[in-house]
Amino acid sequence: MKSLLRSRLLTFSSLCLIWSALVPPAEADLIGWWPLNGSVRQGAGEPFTTTLLGGATFDDAVPSPVGAKVLRLGGGNLDGFKVDADPALDVDEFTLGYFINQNGAVQEGAGLERLTSREGDTFETAVGDASAVGGTSSSTGTTLSYYQGGWNVTDVEIPEDEWVHVVWKNTTDEMQLYLNGALEYTGPALPPGAGTGFMNVGVRHNNIEGFEGLIDDVFFWDDSENPLSEEAIAAIASGGMAAFLGFDEDSDGDGLPDVWETANGLDPDDDGAGDPANGAEGDPDGDGLNNEGEFENGTLAQDDDSDDDGVKDNDELLAGTDPLDEDTDSDGLSDGDEVVAGTKPKDPDTDGDGFQDGFELANGSDPLDEASVPGAEGLLVVHLTFDGGLDDDSGNSNDGIAIGDPSFDDTVPENLGGGQALRLAEGDVDGVTLEANDLLNSSPFTLAYFINPDGSPQGNAGLERLTSRTGDGFETAIGDANAVGGTSSDTGLTLSYYEGTGWMVTDVTIPLDDWTHIAWRNDGDGPDDMQLFINGQLEYTGQGVPAARLSGLMNIGIRHNNVEGFDGLMDDFRLYATSLSDADIAAIAAGDSGGGYSLAFTAITRSGSGDEPRSVELKWASQPGRLYAIDYSLDFANWLELSDSHASQGAETTYTDDTVSADNYRVRRN
Numbered sequence: 001m002k003s004l005l006r007s008r009l010l011t012f013s014s015l016c017l018i019w020s021a022l023v024p025p026a027e028a029d030l031i032g033w034w035p036l037n038g039s040v041r042q043g044a045g046e047p048f049t050t051t052l053l054g055g056a057t058f059d060d061a062v063p064s065p066v067g068a069k070v071l072r073l074g075g076g077n078l079d080g081f082k083v084d085a086d087p088a089l090d091v092d093e094f095t096l097g098y099f100i101n102q103n104g105a106v107q108e109g110a111g112l113e114r115l116t117s118r119e120g121d122t123f124e125t126a127v128g129d130a131s132a133v134g135g136t137s138s139s140t141g142t143t144l145s146y147y148q149g150g151w152n153v154t155d156v157e158i159p160e161d162e163w164v165h166v167v168w169k170n171t172t173d174e175m176q177l178y179l180n181g182a183l184e185y186t187g188p189a190l191p192p193g194a195g196t197g198f199m200n201v202g203v204r205h206n207n208i209e210g211f212e213g214l215i216d217d218v219f220f221w222d223d224s225e226n227p228l229s230e231e232a233i234a235a236i237a238s239g240g241m242a243a244f245l246g247f248d249e250d251s252d253g254d255g256l257p258d259v260w261e262t263a264n265g266l267d268p269d270d271d272g273a274g275d276p277a278n279g280a281e282g283d284p285d286g287d288g289l290n291n292e293g294e295f296e297n298g299t300l301a302q303d304d305d306s307d308d309d310g311v312k313d314n315d316e317l318l319a320g321t322d323p324l325d326e327d328t329d330s331d332g333l334s335d336g337d338e339v340v341a342g343t344k345p346k347d348p349d350t351d352g353d354g355f356q357d358g359f360e361l362a363n364g365s366d367p368l369d370e371a372s373v374p375g376a377e378g379l380l381v382v383h384l385t386f387d388g389g390l391d392d393d394s395g396n397s398n399d400g401i402a403i404g405d406p407s408f409d410d411t412v413p414e415n416l417g418g419g420q421a422l423r424l425a426e427g428d429v430d431g432v433t434l435e436a437n438d439l440l441n442s443s444p445f446t447l448a449y450f451i452n453p454d455g456s457p458q459g460n461a462g463l464e465r466l467t468s469r470t471g472d473g474f475e476t477a478i479g480d481a482n483a484v485g486g487t488s489s490d491t492g493l494t495l496s497y498y499e500g501t502g503w504m505v506t507d508v509t510i511p512l513d514d515w516t517h518i519a520w521r522n523d524g525d526g527p528d529d530m531q532l533f534i535n536g537q538l539e540y541t542g543q544g545v546p547a548a549r550l551s552g553l554m555n556i557g558i559r560h561n562n563v564e565g566f567d568g569l570m571d572d573f574r575l576y577a578t579s580l581s582d583a584d585i586a587a588i589a590a591g592d593s594g595g596g597y598s599l600a601f602t603a604i605t606r607s608g609s610g611d612e613p614r615s616v617e618l619k620w621a622s623q624p625g626r627l628y629a630i631d632y633s634l635d636f637a638n639w640l641e642l643s644d645s646h647a648s649q650g651a652e653t654t655y656t657d658d659t660v661s662a663d664n665y666r667v668r669r670n
Contacts, residue, residue: 030221043247056072072213097221128143309336333345382439449518450571451570465559495509
């Protein structure tokens with residue numbers, strides 16, 4: 001994907017070669033510019049991956065200081081856009097700027113709304129009631145503040161329903177705030193290394209407490225070598241980045257900026273009179289989209305397939321797909337592959353069976369058939385073994401990102417047979433985060449892990465998080481049940497979970513300084529849809545988790561906002577996009593996960609008694625043309641194979657065991 005982004009931003013990547021003719025060399029270190037003229041694609045700078053968040057929309061009815069459209073935010077403080085983590089973002093000396101128009105009273109965070117936020121709240125800019133962060137309320141309630149390890153109130157106020165230009169300039173010595181091009185405040189600088197990870201614009205790092213209003217013309221400049229001057233900041237405030245970069249210069253008057261024509265191999269002094277290919281109506285790449293259309297849509301004038309997905313630019317525009325995104329619906333299939341497969345390039349789940357098209361094809365099911373779904377063994381979406389690293393062994397690239405300072409320890413559950421475990425130290429600040437993606441959002445699901453608490457719970461009145469989703473959508477926790485409305489246990493180590501509306505106390509306790517396997521199986525949002533298994537045995541049934549609460553990032557060992565974490569060891573973390581059978585959960589708890597995972601039986605019928613021949617008939621939902629393996633066990637730990645090639649009988653398959661007649665069975669796709 002990174003190489004794709006680099007190729008599709010070729011339009012702008014060569015700008016730095018010609019900026020010297022437009023701006024002084026000391027001002028040519030642009031990291032990123034987002035004009036927000038109908039998309040969150042960049043106008044220039046490094047090739048970042050950007051994603052629209054929440055219900056943010058583009059508005060052309062409100063007069064913006066620059067550009068044709070602006071980004072409107074305000075759907076419950078959840079709107080904005082995200083710039084994925086990249087080393088190019090992680091600079092200590094920078095200038096960050098944007099236009100904003102606040103059109104509503106601040107609501108979130110005791111009246112504080114985020115304008116930008118770096119991963120983990122390392123650096124934030126915000127507007128709202130200064131009393132929310134230790135200052136004094138203003139007459140308008142709209143004061144600018146920033147976070148750099150602690151909140152700093154600038155006492156600079158901004159009006160409502162009016163455009164203002166805001167610039168934050170961080171040097172080694174101080175933070176400077178410019179309003180409409182004029183310096184209005186200086187305060188403490190960010191500590192070195194404070195601004196790291198991804199950047200959210202218009203909303204906090206965990207996608208809450210966002211800005212309500214309009215935002216436009218966002219830019220981020222690297223000041224480490226060539227600081228952006230005060231004169232340049234004033235020029236951007238008065239005319240915007242497009243004018244500053246020379247995008248308003250059009251020597252031949254054909255409506256195509258000189259800088260764009262040069263970057264796209266066109267003659268900026270020929271309006272098409274000399275060579276029709278150079279004019280606004282020219283189509284040098286023959287994709288059916290003229291140069292004017294290429295410029296307006298950000299596509300390449302000399303490449304008929306700007307995103308290299310196998311579909312020409314103009315064909316994508318006519319079909320409503322994105323000519324700058326090889327996978328418009330983000331389902332794991334390129335738009336061209338969707339055409340070949342017959343799936344819908346604007347619908348990630350063409351057959352509506354709950355599994356994305358790309359995931360189905362990768363796991364052997366038919367994305368055009370609702371009755372065809374992946375087998376359970378293909379639904380392991382996260383597997384972190386913690387054997388010295390945070391790599392995902394599921395094959396889905398859900399690699400963990402360290403929070404705080406977790407380490408690895410040789411103390412592991414005996415039945416895992418070696419390796420290492422994740423140690424989360426005292427202080428409740430260590431953990432692991434998984435970046436948000438649709439594979440994490442399945443309902444039903446099975447969430448499983450080993451834990452070994454090595455200290456009394458400390459956070460939140462004795463409650464520590466084992467897992468947490470964005471905005472506390474779904475959490476699992478350990479600690480004093482009294483903290484969430486239950487009754488304290490002798491050990492203070494009771495398991496609880498938050499399913500979106502309230503805390504559920506399971507009254508299941510676990511020991512201190514010992515390994516316990518925990519599995520949460522969720523079938524839906526009904527009153528009995530959550531089942532808790534301890535060391536492979538069902539111990540609790542309660543309220544299920546609504547699908548709406550299963551979204552955003554997933555933190556492991558710590559709460560979504562990186563506090564109130566677990567003190568102890570964790571190992572063998574797994575998330576399945578399905579409800580595993582009792583037998584599978586028992587097998588995982590016993591350290592046996594080989595050979596695929598069993599499907600749930602729809603019926604088990606036993607016949608015969610006494611001296612009569614005994615038999616067991618097993619039935620399960622199946623798919624035509626597949627082979628299944630049937631195993632049996634006497635203790636849920638040791639499994640023996642009855643058959644490894646039992647042929648499917650269609651939508652339902654039956655197998656009769658009249659030889660072993662065991663107590664426990666499992667069936668798995670071969």
